[in-house]
Amino acid sequence: CYPSHETVVVSKRSAKIQLQNLLDHTLSRMLLTRREVLDSIALVDVSDELTLLRKWGCDGSTCHSDNDISTDPQSKTSDDSTDDDND
Template sequence: MLKEIEHDGFPACYRAPEEKKVCYSDALQVTETGASIQLQALLNHTTERLLYSRLDEIDKFTCDDLTLISKWGCDGASGQSEYK
């Protein structure tokens, strides 16, 4: 159906690994036993990705100062994966 409207909805296979690398922060440290990242680096990367995904709408506005408002944890879902 996508080909009928001349729209290539799926990226080429060789682009998938390249795009996947962009989704991870450079500050991510992975070892055999776990992974860690500084909170500020995680927030910076998240903000960059959010802004990148909405470039078409952000270009309409001129703004020099943006604030990221977010919530971390305490959603009540932390014990849902524990089994008896």
């Protein structure tokens, strides 16, 4: 349930983890929770590639993260159009 111990470095003052390994672990856990959806996608003629779209932000009142898994590398999350003005 945790990322590989080799990728985590803990000292008295800090803890570090390699970003790619953290993303790989997070994605594998997300895919496990969406097994039924993935099985239904497998029945449709789509590419063998999934793209993880990851977004995190703080607008001052709330902090949240959005995740979306897509088979279309050109797709955007529905919130992308509203965030362009805030960047």
